[in-house]
Amino acid sequence: MSSENAESAAVMSDAELAEAKRYGRLDLACSLADKAVDLTFFGVMAWWLARPLDTWLQRFPRLADIWTLRLAVFFLILLALHLAISFPLSFYSGHVLEHRFRLSTQSFSRWLWRYVKRNLLAGTFLLLLIVGLYWLIWTTGSAWWIAATLAFFLVTIVLGQLTPVLILPLFYRVERLDRPELTERLSRLAEGTGLSIEGVYRLDLSAETVKANAMLTGLGRTRRVLLGDTLLAGFTPDEVEVIFAHEIGHHVFRHLRWMIASGLAFSAAGFWLCDRLLAAWIARGGAAFDYARLPIDALPMLLLILTVFSLAIQPLQNAVSRRFERQADRYALQRTGRKDAYRSAFCKLARLNKDDPDPPRLEVFLFHSHPPIAERLAVAEEPSKEIARPNG
Ligand SMILES: [Zn+2]
Structure with a gap:
């Protein structure tokens, strides 16, 4: 094996x-x-x-x-x-x-x-x-x-x-993330990377699928991280933090x-x-x-x-x-x-x-x-x- x-x-x-x-x-x-x-x-x-x-x-x-x-x-x-x-x-x-x-x-x-x-x-x-x-x-x-x-x-x-x-809003409900303790953790993670925590959004994926996903989209002032509600519901804060850090990685390395x-x-x-x-x-x-x-x-x-x-x-x-x-x-x-x-x-x-x-x-x-x-x-x-x- x-x-x-x-x-x-x-x-x-x-x-x-x-x-x-x-x-x-x-x-x-x-x-x-x-x-x-x-x-x-x-x-x-x-x-x-x-x-x-x-x-x-x-x-x-x-x-x-x-x-x-x-x-x-x-x-x-x-x-x-x-x-x-x-x-x-x-x-x-x-x-x-x-x-x-x-x-x-x-x-x-x-x-x-x-x-x-x-x-x-x-x-x-x-x-x-x-x-x-x-x-x-x-x-x-x-x-x-x-x-x-x-x-x-x-x-x-x-x-x-x-x-x-x-x-995206034509297809999904997109809302600012409203979990203060999680936002707090994510903002600490984003510190010094130039990615604003204002740009963390919750994407209503569950209206379409059970699949979980996260992504970095937008350019300049519309740059943001989208976290699927399926991800936020089924993953622990530690796991969400790791996935969010992955998206920060895309930002930091200017992918x-x-x-x-x-x-x-x-x-x-x-x-x-x-x-x-x-x-x-x-x-x-x-x-x-x-x-x-x-x-x-x-x-x-x-x-x-x-x-x-x-x-x-x-x-x-x-x-x-x-x-x-x-x-x-x-x-x-x-x-x-x-x-x-x-x-x-x-x-x-x-x-x-x-x-x-x-x-x-x-x-x-x-x-x-x-x-x-x-x-x-x-x-x-x-x-x-x-x-x-x-x-x-
Ligand atoms: Zn990725």
């Missing part, structure tokens, strides 16, 4: 472990199927359906003349088709599977309402992004990918600031800043690749590639290229994320000095979230943004060493 298998045995009973593995496999299968549906859909659209759809739309007088309007209609039809095709899978993975494993606390109508809300929000947002992107290509020509990278960067910053104050900077590099690479491949795609029929008249029916190909690119770089992004998580874990251990609470917190998280403590290596490498629980527990057994802290 490897040491990590031994860790798994310590985290869960055999029955719990088998259930977590079953859940992990089905959840992974759903996310793979979801990716396959996306790729197939964009591929079929790009090769066979985009041209006829655009030709049909041009029969409407206003749509024939106003390209921006036709683009918007084209995108909305694409979105509606995509939602229709992917709905069964969304329903299965988001509702059926979560209930089957007793993780969801939502009725079907509540799940459906959230699904509608999420897609309305995402659809509107994507519509603006797509129209903006085309507009940049039409007006800035071959330099569009640089302009798009900068625009995307600005959108990331604005979205980073708005997420905790505008978007969000790194993520945004790497996002900037990735989007530059993605848009540049898109430029080269789109030009080749359009020139395949012998037509010259004219930026100012990039055809609307090139949209599915553009989305296909961006989707393939983001899938291809996901393992790299996940590797960076896992590294950050380990760094935050070590910080939490060192800052609190509470090894026992650290261990019991992760055991509880694994059991509550039915999280396989030791999933296959390849799966972790390709798809996981967090290290497996067995690995995170092993961090507690490392000989403690001074962690170099960045200035400030």
Whole structure:
């Protein structure tokens, strides 16, 4: 038995472990199927359906003349088709599977309402992004990918600031933490890190799930730590302290800043690749590639290229994320000095979230943004060493 298998045995009973593995496999299968549906859909659209759809739309007088309007209609039809095709899978993975494993606390109508809300929000947002992107290509020509990278960067910053104050409250009740003795302990922990204790919030996760979670979100003045009510209810103050310290770790090591900077590099690479491949795609029929008249029916190909690119770089992004998580874990251990609470917190998280403590290596490498629980527990057994802290 490897040491990590031994860790798994310590985290869960055999029955719990088998259930977590079953859940992990089905959840992974759903996310793979979801990716396959996306790729197939964009591929079929790009090769066979985009041209006829655009030709049909041009029969409407206003749509024939106003390209921006036709683009918007084209995108909305694409979105509606995509939602229709992917709905069964969304329903299965988001509702059926979560209930089957007793993780969801939502009725079907509540799940459906959230699904509608999420897609309305995402659809509107994507519509603006797509129209903006085309507009940049039409007006800035071959330099569009640089302009798009900068625009995307600005959108990331604005979205980073708005997420905790505008978007999250659309889906969850977010309230300031109202447990004075716990707040007191957490504020002592945050002292000297530049993270204000004003920014500790309770997130009403239990309306949706039994799973526990915590996160650091927001940028600048909207920076805050969110603790799920599921976490606050089921974990001891010592355990909450360790998890909070982990989030402080993300703040201290400026992980969000790194993520945004790497996002900037990735989007530059993605848009540049898109430029080269789109030009080749359009020139395949012998037509010259004219930026100012990039055809609307090139949209599915553009989305296909961006989707393939983001899938291809996901393992790299996940590797960076896992590294950050380990760094935050070590910080939490060192800052609190509470090894026992650290261990019991992760055991509880694994059991509550039915999280396989030791999933296959390849799966972790390709798809996981967090290290497996067995690995995170092993961090507690490392000989403690001074962690170099960045200035400030
Ligand atoms: Zn983390």
